[in-house]
Amino acid sequence: MGTLPVSQLMPVPAPAGHDLLLSVTGVHKAFPGVIALDDAHFHLRKGSVHALMGENGAGKSTLMKILAGIYQPDRGTISFKGQVVKLKNPLEALEKGIAMIHQELNLMASMTVAENIWIRREPRNGLGFIDHRRMNRMTKELLARLKIELRPNEEVRSLSVANRQMVEIAKAVSYNSEVLIMDEPTSALTDREAEHLFQIIRDLRAEGKGIVYISHKMNEIFEISDELSVFRDGRYVGTHASKDITRDEIIRMMVGREVSQMFPKEEVEPGDVVLSVKDLALEGVFSGVSFELRAGEILGFAGLVGSGRSNVAETLFGVTPPTSGQITIRGQAVTVTSPGRAIKNGMAFLTEDRKETGCLLPLGVLDNMQVAVLHTDYTRNGFVRGRSLTAACAEMARKLRVKTPSLHTSIENLSGGNQQKALIGRWLLTSPQILILDEPTRGIDVGAKAEIHALISSLAKTGTAVILISSEMPEVLGMSDRVMVMHEGKVTGFLDRQEATQVKIMELAAS
Structure with a gap:
């Protein structure tokens, strides 16, 4: 399929009536060498969840940062509750009632839950000192309202990623924000934690809040959103009610073409054993991990959060050297005590978190x-x-x-x-012989995912041995020749491509 007809690139008219909460018309934003937004349009209703979708680089995050006061548009109009507004900085946006919860959480780890929520707005006693008792009471009431089970005096550094996310939500709600922007809020959450988040979103929607929800996970979009808007290459493509559009139609709008093969796995006859691991262990984390990996093979690592998949990858690459076990590469026993040693032995490792352990961001x-x-x-x-x-x-x-x-x-x-x-x-x-990929497509759009999957398949075809770690079951099933499943630091089984199903993997992952 070619590009979409021009009719689908025209902005929808703003919703009529008093339910329009936020309106963006004709917004343009350019950075050196890049036009991030070109005549962007967006409308958010009260009491609705509006998903914002598009490939990476489509302009979603730029538009949301403009609404949050982080960037200022070069031209265009933003209206909030019928009034044209200029949002000069994030504090001004917050004071008007627009809050953004970023994918990379912005909390003070050494401070308590209550201190993070009320920072710069702490209640004071008659002497001008912070009234911690009152602040904790206010926090307790806020958390109870949101059904968040946290203690006000807990330090944020001790919280899981999911609970830190809840603190960010509570902080946004504490401003009595009428618009909440959520950027990939479930990227590091388990299914159970995500469902808790969805219930909070439903409760906020019932209170009349407008939620802007950015996610690449299609199942979430259909579960939680009322409407969705698609952007492509900085331009608005279209808006639809979520119940009136299919997954394939959304993908076509996002990429301007059919993504006919999301998992272009080519059949490759595996070659000789490149990597042999026997009884590998990292004390207190995992133990007894044994497997073989052949040239041209894609071995999927599956398991629930905390199963030890990423820990095994880090140990293989020398980030955390093993406490026991043996690693053999092309028939030679090796000692991998550092990433430098791993690289010399023909290994490469794409880490799970590109921002924290991958990219050198200022460079x-x-x-x-x-x-x-x-x-x-x-x-x-x-x-x-x-x-x-x-x-x-x-x-x-x-x-x-x-x-x-x-x-x-x-x-x-x-x-x-x-x-x-x-x-x-x-x-x-x-030129690695062994390529370890930990969550290679996390947080990226469907078009980029398809390109990376095609790349992985072509690498395997040329003889590269690949370990693919993913929390996305379709990715593991679609790309792997075999799947190794882990549970709480133990290998619970192996499945060949022909026999692997989501049910069988989940049975092993939970056993």
Whole structure:
């Protein structure tokens, strides 16, 4: 299918009547070398959940940051409850009743739940000191209203990611915000935690709040949203009631074409054993992990949160050396005590969290891509062969279709999907025999996912041995030749591609 007809690119008229809470018309925003938004439109009703969808780089986050006062538009109009507003900074947006809960949570780890919620608004006693008793009481009442089971005096550093998310929501609600913007709120939550979040969203919707919900998870969109709007390449594509549109129609709107094969797995005859792991253990985390990985094979690691999948990957790569067990690469026993040793043994590792442990955020795309190969063939007599290395990085970026104004653009200005492709390029430059991918498509759009899946499949076809760790069951089932399932630090079973199903994996993951 080609691009969508022009009729689908026209903005829908603003909802009529008094239920319109927020309206964006003709907003434009440009950054050096990039037009992030071009004539953007968006309308949010009271008492509704409006999903905002699009590929990474479509302009969703830029639009939301404009609504949250982080960015100012170059032109265009924002109306809040019928009045045109200028949101100069996040505090002004909060005071007007617009709060944003970011994907990367912004809490003070050393402070308590109550202190985080009421920061800069703490109740004072007659002497001007903070009234901690009153603040804790206010917090307790707020948490009870939201059905959040936390203690006001708990330090945030002791909380799980899910509970930190709840603190952010409570903080937003404490401002009596009428608009709550949630950016990928379930990216690090279990299904049970996500359902708790959905119930809070339903309760807030019932109170008349307007919720803007950004997510790449289609099942969530259909479960929680009333309406959805799609953006592509910084332009508004269309708005639909969630009940009146299908998953495939949303994908076509997002990418402007059919994504006919989300999991383009090619059949490859596995070669010799490249990696053999026997009784690998990390005290207190996992034990007795044994498996073999062959050239051209994609071995999926599945399991619930806390199963130990990522810990095994980190141990294989030398981030956390094992306390016992044996690792053999191409028939030779090896001791992997550091990532440097792992790289020398032909291994590469794309970590789970690209922001925390992947990207060097202040640096450019080139610096991020070349960091793993500075001391390899691109170095001569202690000096880096800069021209050759830059050419190799440019070719890799072109091959992976990394969208960036230049290789010197700061990687933090790229979309999540393009950051991920740049990180994959970093490791492909090392020509790895064994590639470990931990959540390679987390938080990126369907178009970028399809590209990364195709890349993984092509790597396997050329003989690269791949370990694929994913919390998304369709990804594990669609891309793996075999699946190793873990539960609480133990391997509970292996499933061949032909026999693997979601039910069988979940049975092993919960046993």
